[in-house]
Amino acid sequence: MSSVQQESQSQQQCSYLKNCELFPKLCLHTTMQVWKIFYCEGNYTLCARYKTAEKGIPVSPMLLPNGKLLCLPKPKRARH
Numbered sequence: 024m025s026s027v028q029q030e031s032q033s034q035q036q037c038s039y040l041k042n043c044e045l046f047p048k049l050c051l052h053t054t055m056q057v058w059k060i061f062y063c064e065g066n067y068t069l070c071a072r073y074k075t076a077e078k079g080i081p082v083s084p085m086l087l088p089n090g091k092l093l094c095l096p097k098p099k100r101a102r103h
């Protein structure tokens with residue numbers, strides 16, 4: 024890869040890659056990697072997390088790039 028290609032590629036990556044709470048999760052789960060490729064490594068200016076951070080507003084760990092909130096399954100109650 025030429026230095027021009029490397030520079031171009033790095034410019035397409037989100038500047039919050041190292042600090043984003045969601046990014047490591049996107050890397051771990053194969054079903055979420057499409058988001059990493061689309062948002063984090065390409066169209067990061069479309070990411071709701073990026074836009075929120077750019078406004079100086081704290082970013083919820085539950086906020087997804089598409090602006091929806093991550094819904095985790097409710098923990099099951101322990102039976103006694």
Ligand code: SF4
Binds near residue numbers: 037038
């Ligand atoms: S999820 Fe959004 S803010 Fe986080 S690294 Fe990807 S593009 Fe950037």
